[in-house]
Amino acid sequence: MISASSLDRVVEAMAPLYAAMTLGYGAVRWWHALTPDQCTGINRFVSVFAIPLLTFHLLSSNDPYAMNPRFLAADSCQKLLLLTILFIWARLRPRSATGASSSSLPWVITIFSLATLPNTVVMGIPLLRGMYGPQTDALMVQIVVLQAAVWYNLVIFLYEYMAARCAATEGCQPDGSVPTLRPMSEKEAAVAAFNGHLVEEGEGEAIKLPPSPPSMWVILTVAGRKLCRIPNTHASFFGLIWSFIAFGFGIKMPKIIDDSVTIISGTAIGLSMFNIGTFMAKQTRLISCGYSVAAFAMVIKFFVGPSIMIVTSLAFGLQDLLLRVAIIQAALPLAVLSFVYAKEYNVHPEIMSTGVILGIFSSVPITILYYMILGQWK
Amino acid sequence: MISASSLDRVVEAMAPLYAAMTLGYGAVRWWHALTPDQCTGINRFVSVFAIPLLTFHLLSSNDPYAMNPRFLAADSCQKLLLLTILFIWARLRPRSATGASSSSLPWVITIFSLATLPNTVVMGIPLLRGMYGPQTDALMVQIVVLQAAVWYNLVIFLYEYMAARCAATEGCQPDGSVPTLRPMSEKEAAVAAFNGHLVEEGEGEAIKLPPSPPSMWVILTVAGRKLCRIPNTHASFFGLIWSFIAFGFGIKMPKIIDDSVTIISGTAIGLSMFNIGTFMAKQTRLISCGYSVAAFAMVIKFFVGPSIMIVTSLAFGLQDLLLRVAIIQAALPLAVLSFVYAKEYNVHPEIMSTGVILGIFSSVPITILYYMILGQWK
Numbered sequence: 001m002i003s004a005s006s007l008d009r010v011v012e013a014m015a016p017l018y019a020a021m022t023l024g025y026g027a028v029r030w031w032h033a034l035t036p037d038q039c040t041g042i043n044r045f046v047s048v049f050a051i052p053l054l055t056f057h058l059l060s061s062n063d064p065y066a067m068n069p070r071f072l073a074a075d076s077c078q079k080l081l082l083l084t085i086l087f088i089w090a091r092l093r094p095r096s097a098t099g100a101s102s103s104s105l106p107w108v109i110t111i112f113s114l115a116t117l118p119n120t121v122v123m124g125i126p127l128l129r130g131m132y133g134p135q136t137d138a139l140m141v142q143i144v145v146l147q148a149a150v151w152y153n154l155v156i157f158l159y160e161y162m163a164a165r166c167a168a169t170e171g172c173q174p175d176g177s178v179p180t181l182r183p184m185s186e187k188e189a190a191v192a193a194f195n196g197h198l199v200e201e202g203e204g205e206a207i208k209l210p211p212s213p214p215s216m217w218v219i220l221t222v223a224g225r226k227l228c229r230i231p232n233t234h235a236s237f238f239g240l241i242w243s244f245i246a247f248g249f250g251i252k253m254p255k256i257i258d259d260s261v262t263i264i265s266g267t268a269i270g271l272s273m274f275n276i277g278t279f280m281a282k283q284t285r286l287i288s289c290g291y292s293v294a295a296f297a298m299v300i301k302f303f304v305g306p307s308i309m310i311v312t313s314l315a316f317g318l319q320d321l322l323l324r325v326a327i328i329q330a331a332l333p334l335a336v337l338s339f340v341y342a343k344e345y346n347v348h349p350e351i352m353s354t355g356v357i358l359g360i361f362s363s364v365p366i367t368i369l370y371y372m373i374l375g376q377w378k
Numbered sequence: 379m380i381s382a383s384s385l386d387r388v389v390e391a392m393a394p395l396y397a398a399m400t401l402g403y404g405a406v407r408w409w410h411a412l413t414p415d416q417c418t419g420i421n422r423f424v425s426v427f428a429i430p431l432l433t434f435h436l437l438s439s440n441d442p443y444a445m446n447p448r449f450l451a452a453d454s455c456q457k458l459l460l461l462t463i464l465f466i467w468a469r470l471r472p473r474s475a476t477g478a479s480s481s482s483l484p485w486v487i488t489i490f491s492l493a494t495l496p497n498t499v500v501m502g503i504p505l506l507r508g509m510y511g512p513q514t515d516a517l518m519v520q521i522v523v524l525q526a527a528v529w530y531n532l533v534i535f536l537y538e539y540m541a542a543r544c545a546a547t548e549g550c551q552p553d554g555s556v557p558t559l560r561p562m563s564e565k566e567a568a569v570a571a572f573n574g575h576l577v578e579e580g581e582g583e584a585i586k587l588p589p590s591p592p593s594m595w596v597i598l599t600v601a602g603r604k605l606c607r608i609p610n611t612h613a614s615f616f617g618l619i620w621s622f623i624a625f626g627f628g629i630k631m632p633k634i635i636d637d638s639v640t641i642i643s644g645t646a647i648g649l650s651m652f653n654i655g656t657f658m659a660k661q662t663r664l665i666s667c668g669y670s671v672a673a674f675a676m677v678i679k680f681f682v683g684p685s686i687m688i689v690t691s692l693a694f695g696l697q698d699l700l701l702r703v704a705i706i707q708a709a710l711p712l713a714v715l716s717f718v719y720a721k722e723y724n725v726h727p728e729i730m731s732t733g734v735i736l737g738i739f740s741s742v743p744i745t746i747l748y749y750m751i752l753g754q755w756k
Binding site for chain 2: 011012015016017019020023027033034035037038039040041042044045048049201255256259260262263264266267269270271273274
């Protein structure tokens, strides 16, 4: 049974995040304290410096030899199981007149991102700490390690694969599967730069498209180069390397370096939420994809994702705290990074934007609901 | 005698600040990760949200009934003594052919700011904590309370007085004493907005200038209206009010509000230093006022200010820790806010810019020198 005091703790943990978000919203919408260009500056700082340094900080201080294999197996299997289901659905789906079965792929990626890539760093760590205490931090970090090392890379690979195939067949449907293997226009670059950190402003490489469907090698090369341009990739890589060395040989990071990372990484959570607030303030409509699609996205996010997680967690024999943490983290709101990718590849960005915004508002009641149900259970 | 380990602590306390500054410098100068407009966004966030909330946080958590009167008296007398000396000098100074004795006033304000307004919040608290432990935090906060409640207001008043007199006599010298009682041009507004938070972009009130030297009442009104537009003024006011209520009646701030303030105020120090780095990167020359004026500014900052502080501290019988803290805080680098005002009123901005930049580089060796001398003393 959940006590009133533990609910208080959850509200206490989440309220500052929403306060920072409201401040960001108000700064743009109510007080006009920041212009869109100035918001871009804050967004750049968050995505190029603050979040990568926070990722580095989390990964480098996580003991990779003391990770919980069953917990991570349950999390990984949730994602693999959903991917398998989605690919089977894409195979079985009746093809359109143009024969482009690739039009299923955008939906595979969108549903996969919605269901399995929650906002673990910014919202997950404070929320779970509020619910079950600071011992959950290490579990959340383990999820983040896999997200950074595996799952976001897989998503980028899928996007690149889709873009490359789509460009080669020239049969892209207008449902969102537009390739990006072309130089971005200035406006697109500016939009992408506002919303994330994937595109250097004014950059844009004209990659020669092969006449036939590109080989897996070409796709891998393009995806690899893309990944290398993302600051978070470097941060994850170095954080992981350091953690293996440090915990393997019992080396501690020098206090000066640790504090130098922390002085910037410590700004990440507050500024991220502020940044989400400015992002919301700039949308003309909060629910830009229509109500029925929004409802569908919310079902995927808050019901399908956690449900599969329950199945795989029970399959791997998770119990008590591990089981609860596994389920609740699956019901966290959608990561903003997923929207960033959706926007860059122009694959259902309006669904992802709605997913981020609605997710943030629904996450507290819904995760508390899960929390209460799980508190009653056993 | 100062041990090597205490020097280590000082270096440990300061290194992260310089790391954040270097990151800001590199972001603009080396990696071109941020455009000037984007830097403005970060600067606005720092000056409109982060620093005011940090000021509020510091003031509201400081017990105003437990302040150290002798410490504050020594600090206040340092400022009053210097002001008196400067005004006597301005009176005795031979007048120019146009009879404009007002041309001394810019120098009074500049020297006063250089000598007595150090960067207490961002650099003082970590530096002094590194030297003498966390019990110095409360002393630093007391200095900040007076800075926010009295001294910056006095500086703004002096600037406004100068501008009003200068506009009325129409005899401004080209040595910097240009009035601001006119609408700013777009470019000026953009520059001011980059460098601080005093001017809303595109704003600029056309105030009718009186034909004769304006009355003290007009100057007070203009200065008051200016102060009311500065977010830090509101923050200081509410922080002070809250501290009187809270410590008077034994009320604690609700955790939710406290954490909501801290999530943003916690970004202030890292982002401020990052912001100073971007500011440096945008200067064409680091020493823009020439070497002899720069040397003069450094003498004022690191010798005159602390020397007067030694005199007043001994006069008020400060000893041991209090004496050391009083002297070392007087030798901290110049506050960026002083440059912001100098830029807005166009009064020796190049000296203030040099003061901020050189001050930051010289402060660590010079404050450590003071620290070592004071460690030997008694």
